[in-house]
Amino acid sequence: MSFDPSDRIASLPTGIFAELAAKKRAVAERGLALIDLSVGSPDLPPAPFIRQVLAEAVLDGSKYEYTLSAIPSFAEAVASFYQRRYAVSIDPSREVVQLMGSQDGLAHLALALINPGDIVLVPDPGYPIYAASVQIAGGQLVPMPLRPEHGFLPQFDAIPVDVAERAKFMVLNFPGNPIATIAPAAFFEQAIAFAKRHHILIVHDFAYSELVFDGLRATSILAYPGATDVAIEFNSLSKTFNMAGCRIGYAVGNRQALNLLQLLKSHIDYGVFRPIQEAAIAALMADPSHLEEQVHTYERRRDTLVAGLRNADWQVPTVHATMFIWAMIPSRFESSRTFALDLLESTGVVVTPGDAFGQEGEGYVRIALVQSEDLLAEAGQRMAAYLQRL
Ligand SMILES: Cc1ncc(COP(=O)(O)O)c(C=O)c1O
Structure with missing residues (x-):
C-alpha cells in the first residue's frame, strides 16, 4: 500500500540533509571518526541551578x-x-x-x-x-x-x-x-x-x-x-x-x-x-552574568577554528555572534554541496552546504562551533591538511 504526500509536504526540500546524513553514515562505517560541525544544537548543558529546578519539579507529582x-x-x-x-x-x-x-x-x-x-x-x-x-x-x-x-x-x-x-x-x-x-x-x-x-x-x-x-x-x-x-x-x-x-x-x-x-x-x-x-x-x-562564561567559551572556539583554517590560507571571517562561521568555499569547487561532501569524505569533518539555506547560500558553507576547543583544533588541522593537498 502506498500513501501519497500532500502537495504542501511534497514541496518541502529534503535533498541536502538526506544526502549529508547518508554520507555521514558511510564515512563512519569506514572507521573515520566524524567531527560534526553541521548542526546548530548547543553541546553545552544548562547551568546546574537550572537542571536542579527541573529535577525537583519533575519529582513533584x-x-x-x-x-x-x-x-x-x-x-x-x-x-x-x-x-x-x-x-x-x-x-x-x-x-x-x-x-x-x-x-x-x-x-x-x-x-x-x-x-x-x-x-x-x-x-x-x-x-x-x-x-x-x-x-x-x-x-x-x-x-x-x-x-x-x-x-x-x-x-x-x-x-x-x-x-x-x-x-x-x-x-x-x-x-x-x-x-x-x-x-x-x-x-x-x-x-x-x-x-x-x-x-x-x-x-x-x-x-x-x-x-x-x-x-x-x-x-x-x-x-x-x-x-x-x-x-x-x-x-x-x-x-x-x-x-x-x-x-x-x-x-x-x-x-x-x-x-x-x-x-x-x-x-x-x-x-x-x-x-x-x-x-x-x-x-x-x-x-545574567552567568552567561558571560558561555560567551567566552564560544569566543575561544571561534578563535581556535578561525586560526586553524587561516593557517591553511582559508580566509574565513571572524564572526562576532552566534555559533556559526559562514565561509566562502575554495574556488576550485563548483558548488557548496560538492565541497561539503568531498570534505566529509576526505576528513570526516561535517559542515552544511550553504544552499541548504537558500539560493544565495550557494558558494558558502556553514561551520558550527558546537564541539569542544580540542575537537575544533583537530577539525582545523584536518581541514588545513586537506586544503593543502588540493
Ligand atoms: C535562527 C534560528 N531560529 C530559531 C531556531 C529554533 O530554535 P528553538 O525552536 O530551539 O527555539 C533556531 C535553531 O537552530 C535558529 O537557528
Missing part, C-alpha cells in the same frame, strides 16, 4: 497536568528579562506568548496570518523554517538576498513597491543563522519605517540574542520607537541557556499578531510541561 499556555510567572520572567537585558517594557499579561521553542512559533505563524498567495519576505540565505512555513501555508515567498556588498543586510529599496504592498510579513534574524550579522540601529529604524509604509508585520527572530562576542551587544527590535506597532520578536531558551531539548521559547511584541498566534496554538498544543516552564523561569530570572 502535582506538576503533570496540561498547562495549556504560559503560567503567569513565566510571562513575568520574560518581561523582567526584557527589561533588564534590552530596556524593553512588556506587559506580561498581554504581550507574551509561550512557544515550544521558537521553531513552533515560526512554523505556525504563517498559518495564523496568511492566505494562499499572500507574499512573505524572507532572508536568503535564511534559517530553513522561514521559507518552509510559508510553503506549508500556501503563501508566496519573496527572498530578500543577503549579500556581502551590502553587509549581508536586506535592501528594502530593491523590493518592488507592488511586492511590498502585497507582503503580509517579513522575517528578519539578527544576529543571524547562517550569517552572524549584528544589524545596526539604523537598519532596524529603516525596517520599521518600511513596514509602516507598506503595512507589513516584521517578525524578528532573536534566537541568538545572547551569543554575542567581543564586548558587543545585540538589540531587541522592540527597543526602537514604534516597533510594537509593526513587529513581533521570537526568542528562545535553546541557545542562551542551552535548553534546546526542553523545547521552550516565546514571542513578544505586537498584541494583535500575538493573539492570532496564540489562537492557532490553542487548537494545536496544550502547553509546555510545567517543570520545564519552572526551569525556564529560574534561567530568565538569574543574574
Whole structure:
C-alpha cells in the first residue's frame, strides 16, 4: 500500500540533509571518526541551578497536568528579562506568548496570518523554517538576498513597491543563522519605517540574542520607537541557556499578531510541561552574568577554528555572534554541496552546504562551533591538511 504526500509536504526540500546524513553514515562505517560541525544544537548543558529546578519539579507529582499556555510567572520572567537585558517594557499579561521553542512559533505563524498567495519576505540565505512555513501555508515567498556588498543586510529599496504592498510579513534574524550579522540601529529604524509604509508585520527572530562576542551587544527590535506597532520578536531558551531539548521559547511584541498566534496554538498544543516552564523561569530570572562564561567559551572556539583554517590560507571571517562561521568555499569547487561532501569524505569533518539555506547560500558553507576547543583544533588541522593537498 502506498500513501501519497500532500502537495504542501511534497514541496518541502529534503535533498541536502538526506544526502549529508547518508554520507555521514558511510564515512563512519569506514572507521573515520566524524567531527560534526553541521548542526546548530548547543553541546553545552544548562547551568546546574537550572537542571536542579527541573529535577525537583519533575519529582513533584502535582506538576503533570496540561498547562495549556504560559503560567503567569513565566510571562513575568520574560518581561523582567526584557527589561533588564534590552530596556524593553512588556506587559506580561498581554504581550507574551509561550512557544515550544521558537521553531513552533515560526512554523505556525504563517498559518495564523496568511492566505494562499499572500507574499512573505524572507532572508536568503535564511534559517530553513522561514521559507518552509510559508510553503506549508500556501503563501508566496519573496527572498530578500543577503549579500556581502551590502553587509549581508536586506535592501528594502530593491523590493518592488507592488511586492511590498502585497507582503503580509517579513522575517528578519539578527544576529543571524547562517550569517552572524549584528544589524545596526539604523537598519532596524529603516525596517520599521518600511513596514509602516507598506503595512507589513516584521517578525524578528532573536534566537541568538545572547551569543554575542567581543564586548558587543545585540538589540531587541522592540527597543526602537514604534516597533510594537509593526513587529513581533521570537526568542528562545535553546541557545542562551542551552535548553534546546526542553523545547521552550516565546514571542513578544505586537498584541494583535500575538493573539492570532496564540489562537492557532490553542487548537494545536496544550502547553509546555510545567517543570520545564519552572526551569525556564529560574534561567530568565538569574543574574545574567552567568552567561558571560558561555560567551567566552564560544569566543575561544571561534578563535581556535578561525586560526586553524587561516593557517591553511582559508580566509574565513571572524564572526562576532552566534555559533556559526559562514565561509566562502575554495574556488576550485563548483558548488557548496560538492565541497561539503568531498570534505566529509576526505576528513570526516561535517559542515552544511550553504544552499541548504537558500539560493544565495550557494558558494558558502556553514561551520558550527558546537564541539569542544580540542575537537575544533583537530577539525582545523584536518581541514588545513586537506586544503593543502588540493
Ligand atoms: C535562527 C534560528 N531560529 C530559531 C531556531 C529554533 O530554535 P528553538 O525552536 O530551539 O527555539 C533556531 C535553531 O537552530 C535558529 O537557528
